[in-house]
Amino acid sequence: MTGTPEATRAAAALPPVHVVGTGLIGTSIGLALTSAGARVTLADQSETSAALARDLGAGSLDAPAEPGLVVVATPPDVAPRQVLAALHQHPGAVVTDVASVKQAILRDLVRSGEDIGRYLGSHPMAGRERSGAISARADLFEGRAWVLCPHEATTDAAVAAVAELARATGAAVSTLSPAEHDAAVAAVSHVPQVAASLVAARLEPLADEALGLAGQGLRDVTRIAASDPGLWTQILAGNAPAVARLLREVAVDLTGLVEALEALGADADDVADAPGARAVLARAVAAGNAGHARIPGKHGAAPTSYEIVRVVVDDQPGQLARLLADIGEAGINLEELRLDHGLGLPFGVAEVSVLPAAAGPLGEALTALGWQLHG
Amino acid sequence: MTGTPEATRAAAALPPVHVVGTGLIGTSIGLALTSAGARVTLADQSETSAALARDLGAGSLDAPAEPGLVVVATPPDVAPRQVLAALHQHPGAVVTDVASVKQAILRDLVRSGEDIGRYLGSHPMAGRERSGAISARADLFEGRAWVLCPHEATTDAAVAAVAELARATGAAVSTLSPAEHDAAVAAVSHVPQVAASLVAARLEPLADEALGLAGQGLRDVTRIAASDPGLWTQILAGNAPAVARLLREVAVDLTGLVEALEALGADADDVADAPGARAVLARAVAAGNAGHARIPGKHGAAPTSYEIVRVVVDDQPGQLARLLADIGEAGINLEELRLDHGLGLPFGVAEVSVLPAAAGPLGEALTALGWQLHG
Numbered sequence: 001m002t003g004t005p006e007a008t009r010a011a012a013a014l015p016p017v018h019v020v021g022t023g024l025i026g027t028s029i030g031l032a033l034t035s036a037g038a039r040v041t042l043a044d045q046s047e048t049s050a051a052l053a054r055d056l057g058a059g060s061l062d063a064p065a066e067p068g069l070v071v072v073a074t075p076p077d078v079a080p081r082q083v084l085a086a087l088h089q090h091p092g093a094v095v096t097d098v099a100s101v102k103q104a105i106l107r108d109l110v111r112s113g114e115d116i117g118r119y120l121g122s123h124p125m126a127g128r129e130r131s132g133a134i135s136a137r138a139d140l141f142e143g144r145a146w147v148l149c150p151h152e153a154t155t156d157a158a159v160a161a162v163a164e165l166a167r168a169t170g171a172a173v174s175t176l177s178p179a180e181h182d183a184a185v186a187a188v189s190h191v192p193q194v195a196a197s198l199v200a201a202r203l204e205p206l207a208d209e210a211l212g213l214a215g216q217g218l219r220d221v222t223r224i225a226a227s228d229p230g231l232w233t234q235i236l237a238g239n240a241p242a243v244a245r246l247l248r249e250v251a252v253d254l255t256g257l258v259e260a261l262e263a264l265g266a267d268a269d270d271v272a273d274a275p276g277a278r279a280v281l282a283r284a285v286a287a288g289n290a291g292h293a294r295i296p297g298k299h300g301a302a303p304t305s306y307e308i309v310r311v312v313v314d315d316q317p318g319q320l321a322r323l324l325a326d327i328g329e330a331g332i333n334l335e336e337l338r339l340d341h342g343l344g345l346p347f348g349v350a351e352v353s354v355l356p357a358a359a360g361p362l363g364e365a366l367t368a369l370g371w372q373l374h375g
Numbered sequence: 376m377t378g379t380p381e382a383t384r385a386a387a388a389l390p391p392v393h394v395v396g397t398g399l400i401g402t403s404i405g406l407a408l409t410s411a412g413a414r415v416t417l418a419d420q421s422e423t424s425a426a427l428a429r430d431l432g433a434g435s436l437d438a439p440a441e442p443g444l445v446v447v448a449t450p451p452d453v454a455p456r457q458v459l460a461a462l463h464q465h466p467g468a469v470v471t472d473v474a475s476v477k478q479a480i481l482r483d484l485v486r487s488g489e490d491i492g493r494y495l496g497s498h499p500m501a502g503r504e505r506s507g508a509i510s511a512r513a514d515l516f517e518g519r520a521w522v523l524c525p526h527e528a529t530t531d532a533a534v535a536a537v538a539e540l541a542r543a544t545g546a547a548v549s550t551l552s553p554a555e556h557d558a559a560v561a562a563v564s565h566v567p568q569v570a571a572s573l574v575a576a577r578l579e580p581l582a583d584e585a586l587g588l589a590g591q592g593l594r595d596v597t598r599i600a601a602s603d604p605g606l607w608t609q610i611l612a613g614n615a616p617a618v619a620r621l622l623r624e625v626a627v628d629l630t631g632l633v634e635a636l637e638a639l640g641a642d643a644d645d646v647a648d649a650p651g652a653r654a655v656l657a658r659a660v661a662a663g664n665a666g667h668a669r670i671p672g673k674h675g676a677a678p679t680s681y682e683i684v685r686v687v688v689d690d691q692p693g694q695l696a697r698l699l700a701d702i703g704e705a706g707i708n709l710e711e712l713r714l715d716h717g718l719g720l721p722f723g724v725a726e727v728s729v730l731p732a733a734a735g736p737l738g739e740a741l742t743a744l745g746w747q748l749h750g
Contacts, residue, residue: 125588139749145588174584184585187577192596194632195570197663199627202562204666209549210559213500213520216671220595221567222670225663233657237639244636250573251629257569258626261619264612282608288572288600291579295589296596320709324699334695374514 004142010167011036015068017165018043020082022053025098025124026073030058032057032169035138041067053133060305064090067351069161076238080108083119094161095119100185102149102178102237110151118158120150121178123185139170146171149178179242181204186242193224193232194247200225235313253287256366307359309352310374311366312329323350323371332358379517384409385542390443392540393418393465395430395457400473400499400512401448405433407544412511416442428508439465444536447472451613455483458494469536470494475560476613477524477553485526493533495525496553497545498560514545521546524553554617561617568599568607569622575600630661631655684727684732685749686741698725698746705740707733724749 017033019026022044028054030040040059044050052063070086072079076099086095095118099105102121106295109116126144146166150159163173176184200222203211236243260280313319327334332354354362363373392408394401397419405415405428415434419425429436445461447454451474458480461470470493476481477496484491501519521541525534538548551559575597578586611618635655688694702709707729729737738748 291575
């Protein structure tokens, strides 16, 4: 529960921090900062929640004498009011909020007519399925992005202070405008969620036999469709304009595909026809290729293509461990591992992703050790 | 390269099999049957391809004297003609084709006016990224579903013969009508592919900083968006009516969501408003929950919820092997393993899925062995 050396350095440079709101995120921030050595005070409209956060070690409940930094970690609908209150009560402090939408909050603050030069919104890209102080973790932000969203009037000193805060929790700092932030999370998080839900919804009326044909592709596309409807209603509604804009684009593409497929279906007797319709299909898949290629690889590095070595693994404890021990002894760094359980068979296939240059040597090493390569 | 005991038993019961078309699938069928002990003859309009399949061990090029079973493994557009030719040339044989669409081929055969009682279409749910005899594998069908699609006039003997064929390759037999088959693959394979492509296409214009916020959810939803446009144009066009029908449903849901989000966006000043729009969002996510819950778990068994234990793993060869060895020694059967590489940090988080009852004991065992649990 101790921070990394960089987090500890960042925490040492922090002024006293006051956290408003001791739910999952606020308490986790308190825990992370406290364990990195910063001084933290806590407040919450629920005294029980605040006391729990204190007892967990997230900070003290003393009135903050002179905080240099106030973190508003409340639900988005009360965040603007809490930010304004903090700017008034602590005239020397930088103020940030950590809600998952940024434009709506900033708009409310600008409308207030107050000087908000000491404010910038921010967003740590971390969360859990559970909520409340009791679910908080000191390491919730480690290795995650924490997006800073300064506006036109934000001072450089305010940006620097919130960046130091983020680093003190172990997070990696990114900077985006509020509009860029909302558009980015719409594209990388909210639209994928909607797509997963809509694809999964098509499965409900299928016969068991049809579902028996499900493979790894379907499982991957729909994994996040298991998410909580209440939570996601809040998230989607909070970023409604940006999500609507992208989903409108998806709908346009989708309508073009449906029309092309219907033209091809009506023309089924002669599959050589409707070349224009086929071009629509090919362009849609190619556009997906281009977008997919832009997703960063491991450690935020440039995207890397891995080669996959498939190995038959008995479905018993210890088998996979033996495989990975053999891979490790071959001196090969595993990038990703995925298990594909065969339908009705007592073995699975381990898909081992490695750098392309390592695939050949790995295959040879594993074959020599008696592993059966697959496909 | 030897079949399972069940495959060998099934192969022993097979009459001589004649395979028409020595591409990836036809040659793999020949290899699987030959290695299980069946007698196989091969034909292809390309003599080079047929000779290669023979040299690989998929069967002989002798004229088939009296095949009991003919497998048409050609592209879909020539499959009906080849099926009719086989029914004529081998009046005692059962005939099947293995194309990935079933209704269009059956329609052509029915229109021919011939007696097709000895024919049924079928579809082994297996493939590779590469094509041709050179990419064939004897184990391509092991543990995969092989769908039988009998029509009204198909004889019981024909169904039994093709089921035996499928089992002799190591596949698991399912039975669906041609329409059910086309609808099933549309839902479990073709629609997810389109959704992944459309979501990934939204990433193309994003700034690098925005893409830096990408998490595991996005990676899962878009993994298959890297697929080949040429291949997928053929697949989608071949199942155009069924895919169009489902995508039309997706488009209706999507339009409802866009309208709800636009209503919420227009109403951003008072997020308590538009309760009807919020209900639309919640219903869409809940429908996704219901569909996702129907995906079968491991080994085709009823869906199981696994619990995830998250463990910090140094990003070095051998670390993961040590973790899995420890899990195996704790006597706990790993269901799934997923690696989540932290952004910019030299460690990853291994997400270990186990049966719920095993999660507590596993966490204790790993902590006792010095592993750091995460989140």
